[in-house]
Amino acid sequence: MTPLQLSIAGVVLLLGVGLYGLLISRHLIKVVIALQIMVKAALLALVAAGDAVGQINLAQSIALTVIVVDTISAVLALALIVQIKRRTGTLDAADLAQLRH
Amino acid sequence: MTPSLILTAIGAPWVGALLVWLIGDRRPRAQHALAAVAALVAAGAALLLLPAARWQTTAEAALRLPFGPFIGDLTFVADSLAVFLAVIATSIGSLTVIFSAGYMAGEAQLGRYYALVLAFIGAMCGLVFSGNLLFLFLFWEVTAFCSYALISFYNDDPRAVAAGIKALIITQLGGVGLLVGILVASAYLPDLQVSTLLAAFGDLPSGMLAVVAFGFLLAAMAKSAQFPLHIWLPDAMEAPTPVSALIHAATMVNAGVYLLARFYPAFAGVAGWTTAVIVVGLASVLLAGLLATTGHDLKRTLAYSTVSQLGFMVTGVGLGAIFESQFYLFSHAIFKALLFLGAGAIIHHAGTRDMRRMGGLWSEMRAVAVPFLIGAAALMGLPLFNGFWSKEILLETALERSLVVYLALVLGAALTAFYVARMCWLVFFRASEAQGSRGAGEQGSQQHTPLATRHSPHAILLPLFVLAAGACFAWLLAEPFAVWMQATLPFHTAWLLPHWPVEELISAHTAASLSTAVVLTATLLSVLLWAWLARTARPGRGATVRRAIGGAEALFNDSAAAVANATRGTAAVLQRTQTGQLNWNIAGLALLAVALLLLVLLGVV
Amino acid sequence: MSLHVLLLLLAGLCAGMAVRTRPLHAALWLAALSAVVSILFYRLGAPELAVVELSVGAGLITVLLAFAISMAEDEAMPAALVPRPFAWLLVVVAGGALLWLLLPALPAVRQVAADAPFVAQVWDNRQLDLVVQMVVVITGVMGVLSLLGETRAPESPAVEAHQ
Numbered sequence: 117m118t119p120l121q122l123s124i125a126g127v128v129l130l131l132g133v134g135l136y137g138l139l140i141s142r143h144l145i146k147v148v149i150a151l152q153i154m155v156k157a158a159l160l161a162l163v164a165a166g167d168a169v170g171q172i173n174l175a176q177s178i179a180l181t182v183i184v185v186d187t188i189s190a191v192l193a194l195a196l197i198v199q200i201k202r203r204t205g206t207l208d209a210a211d212l213a214q215l216r217h
Numbered sequence: 218m219t220p221s222l223i224l225t226a227i228g229a230p231w232v233g234a235l236l237v238w239l240i241g242d243r244r245p246r247a248q249h250a251l252a253a254v255a256a257l258v259a260a261g262a263a264l265l266l267l268p269a270a271r272w273q274t275t276a277e278a279a280l281r282l283p284f285g286p287f288i289g290d291l292t293f294v295a296d297s298l299a300v301f302l303a304v305i306a307t308s309i310g311s312l313t314v315i316f317s318a319g320y321m322a323g324e325a326q327l328g329r330y331y332a333l334v335l336a337f338i339g340a341m342c343g344l345v346f347s348g349n350l351l352f353l354f355l356f357w358e359v360t361a362f363c364s365y366a367l368i369s370f371y372n373d374d375p376r377a378v379a380a381g382i383k384a385l386i387i388t389q390l391g392g393v394g395l396l397v398g399i400l401v402a403s404a405y406l407p408d409l410q411v412s413t414l415l416a417a418f419g420d421l422p423s424g425m426l427a428v429v430a431f432g433f434l435l436a437a438m439a440k441s442a443q444f445p446l447h448i449w450l451p452d453a454m455e456a457p458t459p460v461s462a463l464i465h466a467a468t469m470v471n472a473g474v475y476l477l478a479r480f481y482p483a484f485a486g487v488a489g490w491t492t493a494v495i496v497v498g499l500a501s502v503l504l505a506g507l508l509a510t511t512g513h514d515l516k517r518t519l520a521y522s523t524v525s526q527l528g529f530m531v532t533g534v535g536l537g538a539i540f541e542s543q544f545y546l547f548s549h550a551i552f553k554a555l556l557f558l559g560a561g562a563i564i565h566h567a568g569t570r571d572m573r574r575m576g577g578l579w580s581e582m583r584a585v586a587v588p589f590l591i592g593a594a595a596l597m598g599l600p601l602f603n604g605f606w607s608k609e610i611l612l613e614t615a616l617e618r619s620l621v622v623y624l625a626l627v628l629g630a631a632l633t634a635f636y637v638a639r640m641c642w643l644v645f646f647r648a649s650e651a652q653g654s655r656g657a658g659e660q661g662s663q664q665h666t667p668l669a670t671r672h673s674p675h676a677i678l679l680p681l682f683v684l685a686a687g688a689c690f691a692w693l694l695a696e697p698f699a700v701w702m703q704a705t706l707p708f709h710t711a712w713l714l715p716h717w718p719v720e721e722l723i724s725a726h727t728a729a730s731l732s733t734a735v736v737l738t739a740t741l742l743s744v745l746l747w748a749w750l751a752r753t754a755r756p757g758r759g760a761t762v763r764r765a766i767g768g769a770e771a772l773f774n775d776s777a778a779a780v781a782n783a784t785r786g787t788a789a790v791l792q793r794t795q796t797g798q799l800n801w802n803i804a805g806l807a808l809l810a811v812a813l814l815l816l817v818l819l820g821v822v
Numbered sequence: 823m824s825l826h827v828l829l830l831l832l833a834g835l836c837a838g839m840a841v842r843t844r845p846l847h848a849a850l851w852l853a854a855l856s857a858v859v860s861i862l863f864y865r866l867g868a869p870e871l872a873v874v875e876l877s878v879g880a881g882l883i884t885v886l887l888a889f890a891i892s893m894a895e896d897e898a899m900p901a902a903l904v905p906r907p908f909a910w911l912l913v914v915v916a917g918g919a920l921l922w923l924l925l926p927a928l929p930a931v932r933q934v935a936a937d938a939p940f941v942a943q944v945w946d947n948r949q950l951d952l953v954v955q956m957v958v959v960i961t962g963v964m965g966v967l968s969l970l971g972e973t974r975a976p977e978s979p980a981v982e983a984h985q
Contacts, residue, residue: 119826121928123866125921126830130837132917137841138803139909140902145845145891147799149852152883153837156859159875160833167866170933176871177943177951183871184955187878188962194890195969201894210903213797284950800903807912814919 391439398432441473458561501528
């Protein structure tokens, strides 16, 4: 196995764990954490690919954008979660279906 | 100097919009003043761009902001086409803002109103100056948004909200066409500059160029309210009247014509494109002219008139008469803004938009009636007003290119004369029962008095007089305008009066040509026809015609409603699959991903 | 090479623990994952990114998560809506298909044209990105402020009746 193949295997492992977390988590904070895991996988894929093609700095700068956007979305999600807790008293994702009506 | 002037024209209204909004609605006087100052600064900047020689305005980008390799530079080009539309947008915008100080006095939420109007003026300048397709699209959408938000300004009125959404959806349909065109073009071009597309359109395969051309045509049809997408404009009359004057008569609806004219050199060779443009234009001229002859709503009549006159310009572009159609656009912007502002003053005074309840206003409000009638004469194309010269020049070119188109346009001009005569007679000269009751009301009740006395403060009259002067004398600019266009539009040279010496544009020769005689005869005949119909009016006559035309109007609205209902029905079915359960939603996404992966694995894609 | 494998397995372990445990512990495991990933970044030749990842991923996000958890308190959740075997199946099929597609193609990857320095990449070549990032950050801050500023809980009828 080349180093790139190893890294990509690790990326798929992280993606799988994150997806599993998204599928079974009902706690909204756990959902955010699972999303974070998947973003880490994406970052790792970017950097590994940049390393393999010799464009590591381009990969770094793109990954930087991803980190900024991901952090902001995580912060927003957490702010929303706090509001949801205040208003509905629960963080169960299943209960959020009531927002539909 | 040119770059800073361009940035002022775009930026001053936006800064003004922000400040007006921040001032807050507690200080309406400051808001009125600040909005007027911001608009006037922009107008000053745009007017300063006019002396072309001094600032060396050319087709080159006057301002170039680097924006990375993917999008290309953000450029602003101050060629004649751009400057001239920016001048229209900012100066008519200023007059409208001044008019609003009188018209909107005492309304709630002035901050929102002025912020949106100013944002619109700035976006319109950005749209015409932009030399980058992507930013052109951006500004295009900003103007669409401002239009939507201003149509729905009275957002406690369900009709206004519905009209705003209708306008938004239809103009977004056009926006999609524009975006598709830009994306397709960007796939084949090195960058997204307008000049690149005009210079290197030959690099696109002919099928792809056709996609771009018809995408842009769709955008122009939606924006300029051309048949069959004209249905949003009459409903848009729910907006405050100054907004109708600025956005829905003088500037935003011209953006479509501008787009067609700007890219005409690239698309002229696409099979069927010019024919399609001419057909769309002519259909709008005739259909909207017909619809304007029966309505009772003053603003709706003017709106149909706008659709019809825009049809003249679109037809002109289709014929390759770029200068003629732009000159017509210039004249139309002036006299139609005048008519709308005048209509605003009339509606303010009469308290209704229904022409049947007006009548006899000539003696009541002469200061408004005189400018309004000047505008009406220009719209009819009576000699020596600006509408006369621009219509003659356009029609003469049409006669050279195609007799059929020419005859259709003459018919359109006759329809115009007919509905204008009817409108003026109904509003000003008909002795009406409403007049008597209104007079009694003024004496009797205190409620009615303020309406009658505040109908013409200076802020309302000043813009009317300025625009009336414009309608009388703006044609004097035809010659320098033509020279300037020929000098700064390298891609359009072949379509800028190739066969016509510029000095003879405005001359006895034009005024005495055969075409002029034909058009004036048609105009006169249709006015006489209306006079005869009005004199011999009997209740019930013409009901069939009126019903037929009303049916045609309803047909278009109904077919649009049918499309909307079908969409809504589909949505209702699809909605059932949305359980709102987060985990299951993710499972659905994952299933889709798996399905896509399997498709790739099996080699299907 | 073996260190690389070890780090990747460690990352997988941290992620797994972050998914399994209660929110507060999960946040700590996420921080550990972030640290491992930043070591990987460093070893792959991306030291600048490693620093950012360590400070933002392991630092800022963890603090924010802890803050949110303390504000929201812990709460026991009933069993998952999606059956676990189905989730396993989905994950395994998706991951397997992805690996099956990707791994054979990877050895063909070759070095391409020379790279620009990091600073040049960020500040010169990706200006639009920077502008958009600023907009995103400002929007995000405004969103958070408006969300958190709304401290007044809605008066639910039940509470009123109780009082």
